[in-house]
Amino acid sequence: MMIIQLVFAGFMCCTSIFFFADHLGFTYFNRQGSYPFSITEQTYLLAKCQRMALLGHIGLVTGMILQLKPATGNTYKLQIPIDQFLIKWSLVVAIVAYSLNYIPSFIQFRYYLLPLATTAQALLLIRGLVYKKPFTAIYGGLLLGLHILGATLTGYKENLIIQFIMISFLAYPYFKRTVTWLFLPSLYMLLYVLPTLTTIIRVESWNGNKTSETARMEAYDTITDGRNQQLIFNNNWEFLTNRLSEINMFSLYVKYTPTQQPYYGVEILNNAMLALIPRALWSDKPNTEKVAMERVYQSRVINRLSTVSAKTRPVIDGYLSAGSMGVLISLLIYGILVQWLCNKAQALFGGYELGCIVVFNGLFQQLWRGNNWEFLINNLVYGFILMLILFHALKLTNLLKTDRT
Numbered sequence: 077m078m079i080i081q082l083v084f085a086g087f088m089c090c091t092s093i094f095f096f097a098d099h100l101g102f103t104y105f106n107r108q109g110s111y112p113f114s115i116t117e118q119t120y121l122l123a124k125c126q127r128m129a130l131l132g133h134i135g136l137v138t139g140m141i142l143q144l145k146p147a148t149g150n151t152y153k154l155q156i157p158i159d160q161f162l163i164k165w166s167l168v169v170a171i172v173a174y175s176l177n178y179i180p181s182f183i184q185f186r187y188y189l190l191p192l193a194t195t196a197q198a199l200l201l202i203r204g205l206v207y208k209k210p211f212t213a214i215y216g217g218l219l220l221g222l223h224i225l226g227a228t229l230t231g232y233k234e235n236l237i238i239q240f241i242m243i244s245f246l247a248y249p250y251f252k253r254t255v256t257w258l259f260l261p262s263l264y265m266l267l268y269v270l271p272t273l274t275t276i277i278r279v280e281s282w283n284g285n286k287t288s289e290t291a292r293m294e295a296y297d298t299i300t301d302g303r304n305q306q307l308i309f310n311n312n313w314e315f316l317t318n319r320l321s322e323i324n325m326f327s328l329y330v331k332y333t334p335t336q337q338p339y340y341g342v343e344i345l346n347n348a349m350l351a352l353i354p355r356a357l358w359s360d361k362p363n364t365e366k367v368a369m370e371r372v373y374q375s376r377v378i379n380r381l382s383t384v385s386a387k388t389r390p391v392i393d394g395y396l397s398a399g400s401m402g403v404l405i406s407l408l409i410y411g412i413l414v415q416w417l418c419n420k421a422q423a424l425f426g427g428y429e430l431g432c433i434v435v436f437n438g439l440f441q442q443l444w445r446g447n448n449w450e451f452l453i454n455n456l457v458y459g460f461i462l463m464l465i466l467f468h469a470l471k472l473t474n475l476l477k478t479d480r481t
Contacts, residue, residue, distance in 0.1 A: 079245055079437070080414060083444040084136060088129040088391060092323035094316040096122060121327035128330070131400060132391040132407040139411020143419060152471070153479035154426035159203060159212050161475065162434070166196035166219060181356055188455075188462055192438030194223050195242060199433055202246040229288035231277040233270045233315075238441065240266055246433070271315035272299055272308050322389060328377045329392055337374055340396050344371070348453040368448045371396060390446035413456060414443050417463075424467045426476060439463055 099118060154161060173189035176182050197220040204213025220239070227235040240262070248255045273295045280291035298304050318324055333339065351364045368387055373380050375396075388396070394406035417440060422431035439459040446452060470476040 079241070080444055081133075081137065081140075083241065084446070085133055087321075087445040088132065088389070089126065091316075091321035092122070092126065092129075093321075094313075095318070095321045095323050098313070098317045117331075118327065121330055122323060124330055125323055125326040128326070128395055128400060128403055129391055132394065132403050135404045135407030136411040139408045139413075140415040141411075143412050143415035145419075151423045151479045152426055152467075152476045154430060155475055155477055158429055159200065159209065161430070162196045162200050162203075163212070163215060165434075166193050166200060166216070169193040169196070170219065170223075184454075184458065185462060188439050188459055190223075191238075191441045192434065194220060194239065195438040195441075196434050197223070198239070198242050198246055199429065202243070202250065205247075206250045228273065229277065229281075229292055231274050231282060231288075233274050233319075236270060237266065238444075242437070267316070267320075268308065268312060269299055271311040271319075272304075275311055322392075325377050326392055329375050329388075329396060332375045333396055334399070339398055339402070340371065341398070344393050344397055344449050348449040351450045351454055352457055364450050364454075368450045387451070388448045390449070390452060393449045410443075410446070414440070417456075417460065421463060424463070424476075425470075426479070435463060435466070 099115075099122065169189050170193035173186045173193060176186040176189070197216045200212050200216025201220055202216075204210065204216055224236065224239055227239070244255055244259055273292070276295035276298060277288060277291040280286045280294060281288045286294075299308065347367050350361070351367070353361060355361050365387075371388070372378055390406060390410055391403055394403035396402070397406070418432055418436045421436040421439075422428055425431035425435050439462060440455060442452060442455045447455070467476065
């Protein structure tokens with residue numbers, strides 16, 4: 077569960093240092109930031125948002141601590157060696173995940189199963205290296221490499237960053253010195269390349285007529301051309317100040333709520349509950365993305381004519397619902413739920429490696445940094461349902477049995 081704390085703290089608190097530096101006038105290229113209010117008010121709002129993020133982290137950790145207790149009831153044990161199981165599991169789950177592209181009614185489960193497969197592949201890679209099993213390492217590394225290669229075509233940064241974080245966390249207990257020395261330089265290179273890579277892919281393949289492969293090649297040529305250094309710096313600083321950190325958007329929410337936009341009370345929670353209803357049962361169900369974006373427009377974070385998606389995070393939704401008390405209570409519940417789910421996965425799937433590392437981090441990857449309540453509660457409910465389905469499937473095949481030791 078350390079990964080949730082570190083990612084949450086890093087995303088909500090530490091990454092804002094770049095925006096704050098930009099706010100104070102520092103950039104590594106000549107650019108002046110523009111804000112919708114005075115520099116003094118901006119400083120006050122940034123400080124308030126940082127305090128709110130800290131309050132949210134306190135609630136998260138407190139909730140997790142309240143659930144730090146041994147699992148009660150039956151626990152289960154995997155009946156075959158974990159490497160043997162993961163070799164089959166990672167391939168079968170990946171095939172099922174990609175197959176769901178052709179079954180629209182179940183497409184949302186793809187977004188849970190695919191991380192489940194890649195987490196298993198990453199664990200196979202590390203276990204193969206640690207226990208000197210060449211086939212295991214090559215098998216896991218090859219499947220994971222194919223996934224990462226495919227992720228470079230999507231135009232999204234998050235998937236690649238998540239894989240980097242996952243591999244680093246899995247490797248650290250066994251290769252502390254190597255990971256320590258390589259982590260920061262590798263992270264620097266990743267952040268140097270990704271903003272320009274994804275921007276070019278989006279422009280050329282999303283909005284243009286070029287294939288993703290062609291767009292990726294053009295992005296590679298741009299990154300390796302020394303004449304484009306200023307362009308790369310511009311993309312990087314924009315990413316670090318306004319995309320990696322969401323403190324600027326948070327400050328806008330705090331500025332307009334509750335002075336001009338009243339607190340939402342239980343409205344966001346009600347939206348999240350309605351979003352749980354399958355579209356097969358409610359054909360006229362409102363689009364969840366559009367419902368979530370409505371409060372973004374109402375708080376004047378972005379213009380309605382913009383094509384940018386600017387979804388809120390748990391701390392922001394907590395604040396919009398009931399101010400600082402909403403932040404504390406919602407993140408306290410958040411912490412209780414994530415730790416309970418982790419405990420449950422460990423008890424059902426035979427221990428820490430399969431239960432916590434693979435199943436929990438695979439099915440509930442959104443919980444690392446959170447999402448808006450509509451998508452977050454959807455992940456909690458349907459992720460839990462899928463976890464029970466997988467458990468009973470493994471139990472029926474006798475791969476899991478009650479641990480009576």
